[in-house]
Amino acid sequence: MLTATLIFVALMASAKAQMTPPATAGAKPKAVATVPIRPALQSPAATAGAMAQGERKAIQSDLAWVGQYNGAISGDVSERMVEAIKEYQKAGGGKPTGVLNPKERSVLAETARRRRENAGWKIVTDALTGAQLGIPTKLVPQQSSDANGSKWSSPTGTIQILLSRRKEAGPATAKLAEREKKEPAGRTVDYIVVKPEFFVLSGLQGLKKFYVRGTFKGDEVRVLTILYDQATENTVEPMVIAMSSAFNPFPVAAGPPPRKPVEYGTGVVVSEDGAIVTDRQITDGCLAITIPPFGNADLAAEDKEHDLALLRVYGARGLKPLGLASDQASNASIELTGISDPQNQAGGRAATTVKAAITPVAGSGDLALSPAPAIGFSGAAARDDGGRFAGVALLRLSGASGVAAASAPAQSVLVSAETVRDFLKANNVNASGGASDAASSVVRVICVRK
Numbered sequence: 170m171l172t173a174t175l176i177f178v179a180l181m182a183s184a185k186a187q188m189t190p191p192a193t194a195g196a197k198p199k200a201v202a203t204v205p206i207r208p209a210l211q212s213p214a215a216t217a218g219a220m221a222q223g224e225r226k227a228i229q230s231d232l233a234w235v236g237q238y239n240g241a242i243s244g245d246v247s248e249r250m251v252e253a254i255k256e257y258q259k260a261g262g263g264k265p266t267g268v269l270n271p272k273e274r275s276v277l278a279e280t281a282r283r284r285r286e287n288a289g290w291k292i293v294t295d296a297l298t299g300a301q302l303g304i305p306t307k308l309v310p311q312q313s314s315d316a317n318g319s320k321w322s323s324p325t326g327t328i329q330i331l332l333s334r335r336k337e338a339g340p341a342t343a344k345l346a347e348r349e350k351k352e353p354a355g356r357t358v359d360y361i362v363v364k365p366e367f368f369v370l371s372g373l374q375g376l377k378k379f380y381v382r383g384t385f386k387g388d389e390v391r392v393l394t395i396l397y398d399q400a401t402e403n404t405v406e407p408m409v410i411a412m413s414s415a416f417n418p419f420p421v422a423a424g425p426p427p428r429k430p431v432e433y434g435t436g437v438v439v440s441e442d443g444a445i446v447t448d449r450q451i452t453d454g455c456l457a458i459t460i461p462p463f464g465n466a467d468l469a470a471e472d473k474e475h476d477l478a479l480l481r482v483y484g485a486r487g488l489k490p491l492g493l494a495s496d497q498a499s500n501a502s503i504e505l506t507g508i509s510d511p512q513n514q515a516g517g518r519a520a521t522t523v524k525a526a527i528t529p530v531a532g533s534g535d536l537a538l539s540p541a542p543a544i545g546f547s548g549a550a551a552r553d554d555g556g557r558f559a560g561v562a563l564l565r566l567s568g569a570s571g572v573a574a575a576s577a578p579a580q581s582v583l584v585s586a587e588t589v590r591d592f593l594k595a596n597n598v599n600a601s602g603g604a605s606d607a608a609s610s611v612v613r614v615i616c617v618r619k
Contacts, residue, residue, distance in 0.1 A: 213251045213267030225250070228269070231281035232257060233410040236403075242414035288408060292415060295319050296541065296580050298334050300391055303415030305408055316528035316537035328405060329396040330412070340385040342368045349381050349392065369413070378402060380409050384418050391418040428454060434614040435507035435548040436460065436480060437561060437607075438490045439593060439600040443482035444469075446589060447548035447614050448563050452478045455616040461518065463488070463612070470596045475584050476563055477592050480614070491550055491610035492603035493558045493590055502526050503559050503583075505542050506607035507549025520608040525551075525562075527583060538562055538581035548614060550607045551583055560585045 217225055226244030233242060237260070238253040255265035263273060289307030294300070297314055308328055309321035318333035337345075346368040350358050356379065358372040367384040378399055383392035393416045397405040434451035438444070445460065449471050452458055458466045463485040470479040482488070506522045514521075523546075525538040542549060547564035561584045593600050604610055 213254070214246055214248070216268045217246045217250065228254075228274075228277070230411065230414075231277045233414075234281035234284045234407050235277065236407045239410055242410065284407070290408075290411070294420075295332055297537070298332070298391065298418075299420060300332060301415070301417040301420050302330070302332060302393065303412045304330060305412075308404075308408075315526075315539055327398040327401055329394075331394040331396070333392045333394070335390050336388050337385070337390050338388060340388065340390050342366070342384070345383050345385065345390060345392075346370060349383065378405075380413070382413050382416055386419045389419075393418075428618055430617070430619050432616045432618070433508075433510045433545045434616070435546055435550075436612045436614040437548065437550045438488050438610045438612060439493060439603070440490050440598055441488055443485050443488060444490075444593070444598045444600075445480040445482065445612060445614075446561060446593065447478050447480060448561075449473065449476040449478040450563075450565075451547055451614055451616055452480070453616075454618055456619065457617045459615040459617070460485075460612050461615065466614075470592075472592045475588050475592065477561065477584060477589065479592070479596050479598065489606075489609045490600065490603035491558065491607055492605055493586065493593075493600045495586075495590065503538075503551045503553050504607075505538070505546060505549045505551050505562050506611055507542060507546035507562070508611060508613045509543040510545035513543050513545060518613050520611050522608065525581070527559075536560075536583040536585070538583055541581035545613075546581075550611055552607055556605055558586045558589075559583065561589055 222244035225246065226242060229238055229240070229242045229244065229250055232238035232250070232253045235257065237257045238250065240247060240249040240253075251267045254269055255267050257277065258265045258267075258269075258273065261273070261276070269277065287307070288305035289310075291304055291306050293302055293304050293306075295302060295314075297316070297319055304321055306321075309323050309330055311322045311324060313320050317335065318331060320332075321330040322328065342365060343363050346361065346363050349368075349370055350356060350361075353374065356372060356374050358370050360369070360371040362369040367382060370379075370381040372379060374396060376399065377396045379397075380395040381392060383390065385391070393412070395405070395409055395412060432451060434448050436445040436447035439446050443463075443466075445466065452468055455468075458468065458480060460466045460480070460482050463482045466480040466482045468478060469481045471477070503525055504522050505525055506520055508518055508520050511517065523542050525540065525542065528537045528539060538551075541564060542562060544564070546562060549562045551559040551562050553559050562581055563584060564581050590600065
């Protein structure tokens with residue numbers, strides 16, 4: 170037993186000796202070097218991708234206004250956006266990381282805001298087409314329009330913005346781009362992009378630089394052209410990107426605007442027995458139609474194609490019909506006689522006369538009136554310079570049906586005298602005689618819808 174115990178103790182001592190390293194005098198424990206694991210740095214594109222699209226779009230817009238970005242202001246992540254951020258950072262003496270820090274973002278936003286304010290930047294709706302545009306109103310304060318488009322220009326003409334429209338059978342962007350390259354003559358194109366849905370051209374037109382963006386819908390073609398002297402290049406070119414991105418040639422209509430509970434228009438008395446012709450949309454959906462001071466009127470007939478309505482006032486005395494002679498009216502300039510909305514004349518109901526020019530709308534038989542008359546004139550009598558009856562004026566909201574509201578741009582068209590006479594004849598109205606004084610033959614039409 171004793172021998173076995175001694176053998177076991179010896180074996181345990183030997184095993185312990187093997188497991189314990191020999192000690193070396195003066196030696197220190199060996200330190201194990203460790204390398205910290207750092208997360209991979211996120212790329213500028215990935216950082217931008219984590220933002221909301223609205224914020225990316227705002228950054229692109231601000232970069233365009235400070236002259237660093239020349240791409241589409243869409244909110245999409247792109248290498249062009251990242252490079253523009255780097256260029257902006259370098260221009261400010263910062264490190265070009267491609268990711269704006271809070272201070273850089275704040276300075277960029279404020280700089281762009283001031284430039285937009287100094288230019289008078291506004292999103293406007295073209296009265297003729299309903300197209301939406303971004304316009305630097307302080308740089309191009311002068312505005313004019315006709316049936317074929319609208320124009321904004323600086324006082325000296327050094328900067329011009331044109332929106333043109335036309336009808337064209339079977340349009341295609343490639344064909345449209347080729348036409349714009351050649352018209353007007355003398356254009357030198359140095360940049361062109363043609364996509365199925367739009368085209369872009371830029372270059373020189375005489376001594377001016379030009380930028381063109383165009384598209385179509387159905388047979389309607391709309392083209393935005395920006396012309397500017399080369400001396401204004403540093404001022405205008407940052408805005409060109411903003412104007413191009415803001416251009417919405419065919420806004421999606423949200424539906425007809427809500428009709429007013431009470432709406433005012435003008436009617437033309439066409440017979441002594443109470444027949445009155447007016448705008449059909451004025452009388453649409455009315456619970457009651459009133460012709461002051463003659464009382465209530467009934468809706469007798471409608472022409473939906475031409476937006477005419479025939480009203481009847483029964484038992485009224487003192488009505489003075491307007492002469493609708495069949496002599497051919499002049500299509501140069503006309504006078505419109507109507508009664509504007511009460512808010513436009515401090516509650517009054519006086520008949521007033523304004524001048525307007527007639528311009529054929531390209532590709533259609535419509536006649537546009539410019540400038541559009543005041544709210545309330547829809548249904549006004551039109552006469553030429555010789556006093557001959559020229560038709561009835563209708564006022565419309567841009568791009569939508571309904572009578573123009575005071576806050577919205579409007580356009581006006583003329584229903585010809587021949588169309589009015591045909592409408593009355595079809596409804597057995599004898600309008601062969603009458604007075605020549607339009608002011609005594611127009612009446613206010615009041616529609617009450619609720």
